[in-house]
Amino acid sequence: MTGEPLRCHPTIIVEDTLHIIVVMALFLFIFGRLDMSLVAALGVGALALTLLFSYRRWKRTLIRFSEKEVVIERDTLFKFKKVLPYSKIAAVNISQGLLNRIFGTSKLMININSGHNAILPEASLTFKRELAERLRGEMSRHLYDQSLPAEEEMRSIVSFSTKDVVVHSLFSVPTSQTLLGGVFLANSIVEMYNSVTTEMGAGGTALPSLFMFFLIQMVPSITQLFRYYNFKVHRQGEFIHLQHGLIRTYKTSFRISKINAVRVKSTLASRLLHRSCIEAEVVGIASGDSEGSSRPVICLLKDDETIKKVLGELVPEFVYERTPGKQPVGAWSVLRIRTLIASVLLVLAMAYPSAVLFRENASQEGLLNLAAYLLPLLTALAILAAVYAARVSYRVREIDLGEELFTFVNGILDRETVVMSYDKVQMVRVTKGPIARRFGVSRGTVHLLSSTGSKSISSGLFSEEQLDRIGDTVMERMASGKYDHRLNGI
Numbered sequence: 001m002t003g004e005p006l007r008c009h010p011t012i013i014v015e016d017t018l019h020i021i022v023v024m025a026l027f028l029f030i031f032g033r034l035d036m037s038l039v040a041a042l043g044v045g046a047l048a049l050t051l052l053f054s055y056r057r058w059k060r061t062l063i064r065f066s067e068k069e070v071v072i073e074r075d076t077l078f079k080f081k082k083v084l085p086y087s088k089i090a091a092v093n094i095s096q097g098l099l100n101r102i103f104g105t106s107k108l109m110i111n112i113n114s115g116h117n118a119i120l121p122e123a124s125l126t127f128k129r130e131l132a133e134r135l136r137g138e139m140s141r142h143l144y145d146q147s148l149p150a151e152e153e154m155r156s157i158v159s160f161s162t163k164d165v166v167v168h169s170l171f172s173v174p175t176s177q178t179l180l181g182g183v184f185l186a187n188s189i190v191e192m193y194n195s196v197t198t199e200m201g202a203g204g205t206a207l208p209s210l211f212m213f214f215l216i217q218m219v220p221s222i223t224q225l226f227r228y229y230n231f232k233v234h235r236q237g238e239f240i241h242l243q244h245g246l247i248r249t250y251k252t253s254f255r256i257s258k259i260n261a262v263r264v265k266s267t268l269a270s271r272l273l274h275r276s277c278i279e280a281e282v283v284g285i286a287s288g289d290s291e292g293s294s295r296p297v298i299c300l301l302k303d304d305e306t307i308k309k310v311l312g313e314l315v316p317e318f319v320y321e322r323t324p325g326k327q328p329v330g331a332w333s334v335l336r337i338r339t340l341i342a343s344v345l346l347v348l349a350m351a352y353p354s355a356v357l358f359r360e361n362a363s364q365e366g367l368l369n370l371a372a373y374l375l376p377l378l379t380a381l382a383i384l385a386a387v388y389a390a391r392v393s394y395r396v397r398e399i400d401l402g403e404e405l406f407t408f409v410n411g412i413l414d415r416e417t418v419v420m421s422y423d424k425v426q427m428v429r430v431t432k433g434p435i436a437r438r439f440g441v442s443r444g445t446v447h448l449l450s451s452t453g454s455k456s457i458s459s460g461l462f463s464e465e466q467l468d469r470i471g472d473t474v475m476e477r478m479a480s481g482k483y484d485h486r487l488n489g490i
Helices: 011-030 036-059 098-103 129-144 162-171 175-198 206-227 268-272 304-314 329-361 367-371 374-396 434-438 464-480
Strands: 061-065 069-075 079-085 089-096 105-112 123-128 232-236 239-244 249-255 259-266 275-282 297-303 398-401 405-411 415-421 425-431 442-448 457-462
Touching: 011 036, 011 098, 011 123, 036 061, 061 129, 069 123, 089 098, 089 129, 098 105, 105 129, 123 129, 129 249, 162 206, 162 268, 162 275, 162 297, 175 206, 175 268, 232 304, 259 304, 268 275, 275 304, 297 304, 329 374, 329 434, 329 457, 374 405, 398 457, 398 464, 405 457, 425 464, 442 464, 457 464
Parallel strands: none
Antiparallel strands: 061 069, 069 079, 089 105, 089 249, 105 123, 232 239, 239 249, 259 275, 259 415, 275 297, 398 405, 405 415, 425 442, 442 457
8 A cells, every 4th residue: 555645536526415405305395385586596505515615625635545544634624634543443344325336436434443433434435446445455454464355256155045135125124113014004904995985085094004004114125125135245264254235235344353242133024934134243344324234134034054054154253052041930020010010000091091082982883982992902902912022021031151152032022142252241230120129130231342332232130140140250251361352353
């Protein structure tokens, strides 16, 4: 690498302009009754100022890639200088959206070792595709002491067909989201049936309900279909290389040492197909858009045997012989009491509106008569759901404390098995309320090193001694010299 200054590709000016156009379109949609001449004048003025500001920022922003660091300097209204030493860089990713494809450019995204910057990259630089790929390769040799595999050499550990991508897109949507979408779909069907039988045209809420179903259920599925198309995951030494995307392509590489935890996840629908997917909690690879995440999917929904194979070949550092322990009997007592209290409060809250609805509709005929019993019925269903959730929560939640790793198993409708390393634990919080204290159980909350924002991983209800063992093991490893934060790449 040389220290010769570079500028981003001028298409970033176009990107800024498009953002203003989108904002103006929303403004027109919300305030459509305003004088159009005034709106046009404001729009032209905003576009002109955006173009002028964007051009000046592009012209006066220089990037230098040296042998030890990346330096970004900007001299506009305020002088700005950002120095990113390679020792602090966690990953260098490539993203190429639709606009980038049109102009033959790519975004070079630089992420640092920080939980504060885990959502957004520290720097997002737009260059010609060839230049961005070359810079990423050169930086990778500094960061990883090895070259990135060529695209034709990117052989995925497991083959992911288009069918696998479609199945993942349809069945990885959270169950709660699917159920809500199903409610809107059912309502639209009922409305359309009523409109046909009564010959009154389209039902009043049929189209809005159908739109909400599409927004809640179908949009996420379609988004994931485009996101994970051509999914490939490859391990090379101590590094995992990941790429996927149809309209927007995304490439990233990260060290195994950057992984804080590995999650095996399944929704209710995917469990019916005996399929799960794998996510990794990784420091410093988020792209700041929908394509990147600090918890990237490293294996799409696959059968149990394939998941076991991927774990063994891709992240064997997070595989060990587990002997999970169930929650004690005291946990079931706590869950029952909490469910009882919640049920009583719900009944008290719904008593008056149920009485009013019954008084107004009990004397009516047909469907209006059924409306009198709607709130009591919904209340009863909510209580049954709460009882079921408590029972499943007690049966499903597990804990396992190994020598190097430990595991939490959580979930009611959607399930996840989270495997963590003691060396990645930043803090363990053990809490218990008055009811839990009475039955001798507590809940553990684990905060990992450089976790995104305030995210944490919670356990079920277990004995305080079990949960304290996590923190005790961390301290023992530090005291014995087995744990050294300098070796974790944090």
